[in-house]
Amino acid sequence: NNRNIMLRAQMPHIGLREDILRQLAYVVGKDPEHATLYDWRIALSHAVRERIVDRWFASTRRTYEEGAKRVYYLSMEFLIGRLLEDAITNLRLDEAAELAFRELGIDYAAVLLDEPDAALGNGGLGRLAACFLESLSTIGCPAYGYGIRYEHGLFRQSFEDGRQVEAPETWLLQHHVWEFERPEAMFQIGFGGEVREAGARAVWEPTEAVFAEAYDTPIVGWQGRWANTLRLWSARAVDPFDLERFNLGDYVAAAAPEALARTISRVLYPDDTTEPGKELRLKQEFFFTAASLRDILRRFDSEYDDIRKLPAKVAIQLNDTHPAIAGPELVRLLHDERGLEFDEAVALARGTLSYTNHTLLPEALEKWSEGLMGRLLPRHMTLIERIDALHARENPTRKAAARANGQVNMGELSFVMAHKVNGVSALHTELMKATVFEDLHQLHPDRIVNQTNGVTPRRWLLSCNPRLSALVTEAIGEDWVDDLEQLARLEPRLSDAGFVEGFAAAKRANKVDLSNWMAQGHDLLVDPEAMFDVQIKRIHEYKRQHLNILEAIALWQEIRANPDAGWAPRVKIFGGKAAPGYVFAKKIIRLINDVARVVNADPVTSPHLKVVFLPNYNVSLAERLIPAADLSEQISTAGKEASGTGNMKFALNGALTIGTLDGANVEIRERVGEENFFLFGMTADEVVNRRDIANHAAKAIAADTRLELALKAIREGAFSPKERDRYRDITDNLAGPDYFLVCSDFADYWRAQREADAAYRDSAAWTRKAALNTARSGWFSSDRTIRGYMGEIWNAGSLNP
Numbered sequence: 001n002n003r004n005i006m007l008r009a010q011m012p013h014i015g016l017r018e019d020i021l022r023q024l025a026y027v028v029g030k031d032p033e034h035a036t037l038y039d040w041r042i043a044l045s046h047a048v049r050e051r052i053v054d055r056w057f058a059s060t061r062r063t064y065e066e067g068a069k070r071v072y073y074l075s076m077e078f079l080i081g082r083l084l085e086d087a088i089t090n091l092r093l094d095e096a097a098e099l100a101f102r103e104l105g106i107d108y109a110a111v112l113l114d115e116p117d118a119a120l121g122n123g124g125l126g127r128l129a130a131c132f133l134e135s136l137s138t139i140g141c142p143a144y145g146y147g148i149r150y151e152h153g154l155f156r157q158s159f160e161d162g163r164q165v166e167a168p169e170t171w172l173l174q175h176h177v178w179e180f181e182r183p184e185a186m187f188q189i190g191f192g193g194e195v196r197e198a199g200a201r202a203v204w205e206p207t208e209a210v211f212a213e214a215y216d217t218p219i220v221g222w223q224g225r226w227a228n229t230l231r232l233w234s235a236r237a238v239d240p241f242d243l244e245r246f247n248l249g250d251y252v253a254a255a256a257p258e259a260l261a262r263t264i265s266r267v268l269y270p271d272d273t274t275e276p277g278k279e280l281r282l283k284q285e286f287f288f289t290a291a292s293l294r295d296i297l298r299r300f301d302s303e304y305d306d307i308r309k310l311p312a313k314v315a316i317q318l319n320d321t322h323p324a325i326a327g328p329e330l331v332r333l334l335h336d337e338r339g340l341e342f343d344e345a346v347a348l349a350r351g352t353l354s355y356t357n358h359t360l361l362p363e364a365l366e367k368w369s370e371g372l373m374g375r376l377l378p379r380h381m382t383l384i385e386r387i388d389a390l391h392a393r394e395n396p397t398r399k400a401a402a403r404a405n406g407q408v409n410m411g412e413l414s415f416v417m418a419h420k421v422n423g424v425s426a427l428h429t430e431l432m433k434a435t436v437f438e439d440l441h442q443l444h445p446d447r448i449v450n451q452t453n454g455v456t457p458r459r460w461l462l463s464c465n466p467r468l469s470a471l472v473t474e475a476i477g478e479d480w481v482d483d484l485e486q487l488a489r490l491e492p493r494l495s496d497a498g499f500v501e502g503f504a505a506a507k508r509a510n511k512v513d514l515s516n517w518m519a520q521g522h523d524l525l526v527d528p529e530a531m532f533d534v535q536i537k538r539i540h541e542y543k544r545q546h547l548n549i550l551e552a553i554a555l556w557q558e559i560r561a562n563p564d565a566g567w568a569p570r571v572k573i574f575g576g577k578a579a580p581g582y583v584f585a586k587k588i589i590r591l592i593n594d595v596a597r598v599v600n601a602d603p604v605t606s607p608h609l610k611v612v613f614l615p616n617y618n619v620s621l622a623e624r625l626i627p628a629a630d631l632s633e634q635i636s637t638a639g640k641e642a643s644g645t646g647n648m649k650f651a652l653n654g655a656l657t658i659g660t661l662d663g664a665n666v667e668i669r670e671r672v673g674e675e676n677f678f679l680f681g682m683t684a685d686e687v688v689n690r691r692d693i694a695n696h697a698a699k700a701i702a703a704d705t706r707l708e709l710a711l712k713a714i715r716e717g718a719f720s721p722k723e724r725d726r727y728r729d730i731t732d733n734l735a736g737p738d739y740f741l742v743c744s745d746f747a748d749y750w751r752a753q754r755e756a757d758a759a760y761r762d763s764a765a766w767t768r769k770a771a772l773n774t775a776r777s778g779w780f781s782s783d784r785t786i787r788g789y790m791g792e793i794w795n796a797g798s799l800n801p
């Protein structure tokens with residue numbers, strides 16, 4: 001048996017088919033004749049999981065043996081998507097699995113697609129956390145992700161009459177194969193109550209408490225060399241069941257404590273921005289942060305007896321301010337519960353914690369009212385005050401404080417409690433220094449550092465784009481998979497006609513796949529020869545999906561006026577969800593759907609232009625769209641998109657970007673070359689100045705007939721004939737305040753789009769540009785990003801052989 005385990009570790013494909021059948025029988029309880037797709041998927045998942053567990057144990061053992069520093073990534077969101085294909089890719093089981101199912105007469109692709117997405121995140125921030133986990137395992141850095149095991153992830157989106165309709169997401173209704181319940185790792189987390197002085201010490205006595213129960217998911221890295229743990233907390237009642245009430249016949253009341261406790265991990269907040277006063281959100285934040293810290297200290301105590309070693313052995317990364325309460329909570333644990341001096345507790349906490357900022361949008365910077373926080377976390381309020389006071393003592397010129405104007409500013413608190421604070425692109429980092437954190441940066445000029453985001457090449461090239469991956473591997477071998485800068489070695493191959501033709505053929509085949517899928521699943525007929533122009537991301541005014549649809553309207557009008565001008569055919573594809581309470585964003589969705597209906601039905605323009613909004617955009621849909629994209633829309637108002645990571649995935653898969661100088665677009669353009677990137681729009685500085693110009697939008701409209709006519713068409717009901725006023729909010733906003741400067745950037749966007757048309761018409765030249773995007777995107781691997789964090793922030797090493 002030991003020999004079997006050894007063999008399997010070295011050659012995971014051995015016996016896969018037999019293991020699938022064994023799992024089907026003894027775990028799923030089915031025989032092959034009666035097994036459904038679901039049954040096969042569970043059986044395969046268990047067979048794959050077995051092969052991860054051995055490596056997972058080995059990784060943990062190594063970490064203990066070496067006394068290595070551990071990294072803890074605290075995040076409210078982990079947008080993981082499907083796990084099975086990822087595990088199969090990293091264990092290199094794809095061929096064996098395919099073969100096994102061919103022999104069994106089962107559609108292997110369908111088995112993989114049966115898995116629901118783990119959508120425990122809203123967008124970029126959550127997906128980044130998932131890429132980081134995978135890179136940490138690939139690199140062999142001992143690490144844990146800590147988050148919440150939401151019963152319901154991000155809502156499912158459908159359209160009715162073009163309007164977004166939300167339905168609850170139910171990924172946990174089916175048995176979740178990848179997690180291990182850990183009833184022994186259970187902590188009681190308190191809320192509310194009072195603080196009692198017991199001599200020199202303060203004792204917090206909460207009035208309310210829930211249990212946090214751990215669920216572990218192994219995250220396996222490339223080639224299965226290492227596996228880390230994602231530990232998600234689930235809330236349950238301390239006294240689950242009121243027997244007295246039950247015996248009195250009040251069954252609902254009897255179950256109430258359990259239901260109430262469980263609400264804490266019930267659902268992911270679907271907002272991209274904070275709405276103040278959301279008590280449950282603050283409870284979620286404290287719940288998972290406090291449980292994680294207790295767990296981290298328990299593990300530390302099991303290995304070391306001197307708490308002063310904490311910063312040397314533990315690095316805790318705060319993914320945005322959502323876990324910012326970790327600062328005061330860690331101080332509380334060290335000072336109140338372990339008796340360290342307050343100043344020393346703060347110094348140890350600061351040496352351990354670091355903070356990533358993901359946005360400068362004022363409405364997304366977390367602030368909690370002192371009233372709410374004082375009620376829920378009375379001891380923490382006092383500690384925050386003392387942290388402020390200590391910081392003011394250390395820095396007499398300090399202007400702001402974490403507690404100010406009746407609110408707690410979580411960005412300020414995170415900065416003060418962190419030894420490093422990082423931005424997620426070069427531009428964003430500079431803007432942090434110049435705007436939101438200006439004062440704190442003056443006081444601590446070495447604290448802010450830049451770690452530009454990245455994406456994992458295993459999911460975002462190897463697994464999602466097998467055609468391009470095979471071509472790349474054929475050209476340069478397979479070392480690129482965990483050394484993405486090797487892609488540069490493709491450049492000399494661009495003079496090889498066979499390679500270039502292979503690149504074009506891979507893209508074309510991916511587009512045919514997508515076209516077939518849209519025809520089957522969505523009744524949409526598009527021409528795979530057309531340029532596939534894709535904008536997929538959360539719907540937000542600053543991301544400017546409305547700029548894109550305005551350009552589509554103007555193009556439609558121009559084609560109608562002049563149908564024989566030799567238009568380069570285009571399919572404009574949109575995907576993305578709007579926060580349920582974000583009325584304006586939902587209007588943009590409806591407008592795009594209305595425009596699509598009218599434009600697609602126009603016989604004059606339809607050979608040249610199609611508009612498509614695919615519902616329920618998620619990680620799995622991204623994996624389908626990105627390999628098939630020609631043009632990547634990254635058109636945010638400069639200064640607003642902290643980094644973007646979709647932009648990197650597109651470039652890596654050979655799409656050209658049309659974009660502004662915002663976020664990581666700047667760095668992408670520098671690397672892929674300005675001639676392979678369609679740049680337009682104002683810079684971040686110009687944006688700030690333009691807002692000061694009176695009637696900037698009206699002036700832009702008056703100066704551009706196309707824009708004027710496009711807005712006029714919307715206003716006159718061209719896309720909502722039964723309700724001409726439907727888009728009044730949008731047209732009024734654009735002609736008036738237009739904070740995100742859609743009108744001011746329109747003319748230049750139009751120009752860049754026509755340049756893209758012209759470039760697309762020369763298909764050989766286009767392919768070359770596309771291939772250069774792939775060859776020069778190696779730097780955007782999240783492996784590079786994680787190495788940056790390890791060196792500059794965590795002082796952590798790799799244990800990979």
Ligand code: 26M
Nearest residue numbers: 124125269271272273274358641642643644645
């Ligand atoms: C807040 C309150 C309630 C519910 C949710 C939130 C919330 C959730 C996510 C607030 C902000 C959230 O994320 C911000 C975010 O996703 N930022 C993005 O981070 C990416 C990774 O760094 C960047 O690439 C994107 O540019 C940035 O917008």
